[in-house]
Amino acid sequence: MYKNTTLCYLEQEGCWLMMHRIKKKNDVNQDKWVGIGGKFEIGESPEECLTREVYEETGLNLTDYRFRGVVTFVSDQWETEYMHLFSATGWTGEMIDGDACVEGKLEWVPKADVYDLPIWQGDKIFLHLLETRPEFFSLKLVYHGEALVQAVLDGKTIEI
Numbered sequence: 234m235y236k237n238t239t240l241c242y243l244e245q246e247g248c249w250l251m252m253h254r255i256k257k258k259n260d261v262n263q264d265k266w267v268g269i270g271g272k273f274e275i276g277e278s279p280e281e282c283l284t285r286e287v288y289e290e291t292g293l294n295l296t297d298y299r300f301r302g303v304v305t306f307v308s309d310q311w312e313t314e315y316m317h318l319f320s321a322t323g324w325t326g327e328m329i330d331g332d333a334c335v336e337g338k339l340e341w342v343p344k345a346d347v348y349d350l351p352i353w354q355g356d357k358i359f360l361h362l363l364e365t366r367p368e369f370f371s372l373k374l375v376y377h378g379e380a381l382v383q384a385v386l387d388g389k390t391i392e393i
Contacts, residue, residue: 234312234313235312235313235314235315236272236273236312236313236314236315237272237273237279237282237314237315237316237317238270238271238272238273238282238314238315238316238317239270239271239273239279239282239283239286239316239317239318239319240267240268240269240270240304240316240317240318240319241268241269241270241283241286241287241295241298241318241319241320241321242268242269242319242320242321242360242363243268243269243287243291243293243320243321243322243324244320244321244322244344245322245341246341247343247344248341248342248343248344249268249341249342249344249347249360250268250269250291250339250340250341250342251266251267251268251339251340251341251342251347251350252266252267252268252269252290252334252336252337252338252339252340253265253266253337253338253340254266254267254336254337255337255338264351265351265352265353266342266347266350266351266352267352267353267356269286269287269290269291270282270283270286270287270290270316270319271286271289271290279300279317279319280298280300282317283295283298283317283319287321287324288326290334290335290336290339291328291329291334291339292326292327292328292329293324293325293326293327293328294324294325294326295321295323295324296323296324296325297321297322297323297324298319298320298321298322298323299319299320299321300317300318300319300369301318301319301320301362301363301369301370302318302359302362302369302370302371302372303315303316303317303318303370303371303372304316304318304355304359304371304372304373304374305371305372305373305374306355306374306376307373307374307375307376308375308376308377309376309377309378310376310378318359318363320363344360344364347360348360353379353381354380354381354393355372355374355376355381355384358372358374358384358386358391358393359372362386370386370387371386371387371388372384372385372386372387373385381393
C-alpha cells in the first residue's frame with residue numbers, strides 16, 4: 234500500500250508557515266513541526282489537493298505556488314508515501330487563528346530557526362533544497378523507525 238500527499242511551505246518575510254502537530258491521535262507526525270498539506274482525495278491532482286489542504290488548514294487561498302519536487306518516504310513501520318512538495322509566496326484571504334487549526338498549531342517561523350525545531354531528519358534535506366535549488370527534484374528517504382538510514386537525491390545516494 235502507498236499514499237499520495239502534498240506538503241507546502243508558505244514563505245513570507247524570511248519565514249515559513251509551520252504546523253506543530255499536537256492535536257491528532259495516532260499521528261505519525263505527533264509533536265513534530267511540518268509544513269501544510271495532507272492526503273489526496275480520489276481523483277485529485279497534486280495542485281487540487283494542495284489548494285484544498287492549504288485552505289482547510291489555514292483559511293488561505295493560494296495564488297502563487299510552485300511544484301518543487303517529489304519526496305518518496307519508505308519506512309519499516311508505515312506505508313510508502315509519495316509527497317508532492319510545493320512552496321508558495323502568494324495567497325488571498327485571512328489566515329485562521331494559529332490555535333484554531335484542527336491538526337495543530339500554526340506559526341510563522343524564521344527559516345533558520347526551523348532546523349532547530351523537532352522535525353524529521355529528512356525534512357532538513359528537502360528544506361535545504363527548497364532554499365538552494367530552483368530545479369525540480371526527486372528525493373527518496375528511507376526510515377527505520379524515526380531514524381533516517383538512507384537518502385537518494387535524483388537517483389544518487391547522498392550523505393546523511
